[in-house]
Amino acid sequence: MTDPLSGFRLDGEVAVVTGGASGLGRVVADAFAAVGARVVNFDLAASGDDAYAVDVADEAGVKAAFEKVMARHGRVDVLFNNAGIAIRKPTAELSLAEWNTVVAVNMTGVFLCAREAARHMLASGRGGRIVNTASIMGFSGGGLYPNISYQATKGAVVNMTRALAIEWARQGIRVNAIAPTWIRTPLTRGITESPELVRRIEQMTPMGRIGEPDDIVGAVLFLASRASALVTGHILAIDGGFLAQ
């Protein structure tokens, strides 16, 4: 009998992780490497053999980075489409420039990276897997503070995931997303360092706790690997029950 865990392995495959220098991207990059993938990190200030300085909102930069991956590794099998930012402000105080900045990274960046990855996956005939990082705030208008550009763009990631999953389903590219709750990373430092805000998150969360980066690893490995071979267009909440309420 085949080892049931073998479907989670990525031996011989190439995985691109955006926002791979920090937080969720970093733990997932390590996990992909641990299950056999060659991992390429895209991040703003990355440098090194397999860490490229890429702004995901820059069309030419994203295209060039994927071409570099192809030249170096010859294939792209997995994209963890994860880079994201937040500007948390009351809507009446949010400037158009701030709105545009969040849209550029969280929405346009997800589109550009998915498109470039898919161009190579389609050309190879092998298909691939894309895992987007949405958020519980892609489903909820609530939370702790006003965050309109984040909630709008994460909602867009949810439906982009479904639409791309359908568009590419027959060509073997599966597209899924994770929707994490508050996880302790640099992105949420201003929140997780406040005992009052942490207490409020614990109160709002059925399981009564905030997330740690390792909490997302199993879900991303599942969606990025053959273990989820018949799953596409799915948004997997990693939220201690937040969205079940």
Ligand SMILES: NC(=O)c1ccc[n+]([C@@H]2O[C@H](COP(=O)([O-])OP(=O)(O)OC[C@H]3O[C@@H](n4cnc5c(N)ncnc54)[C@H](O)[C@@H]3O)[C@@H](O)[C@H]2O)c1
């Ligand atoms: N931490 C949480 O609570 C939480 C919850 C739900 C969703 N998310 C989402 O998870 C993803 C990762 O967040 P994190 O918590 O690991 O944050 P993080 O700030 O620790 O890491 C994000 C990484 O993305 C990079 N990045 C930002 N803008 C970029 C750009 N234009 N081009 C390339 N790289 C860029 C940053 O340099 C950083 O290394 C984001 O999409 C975020 O919205 C986070």
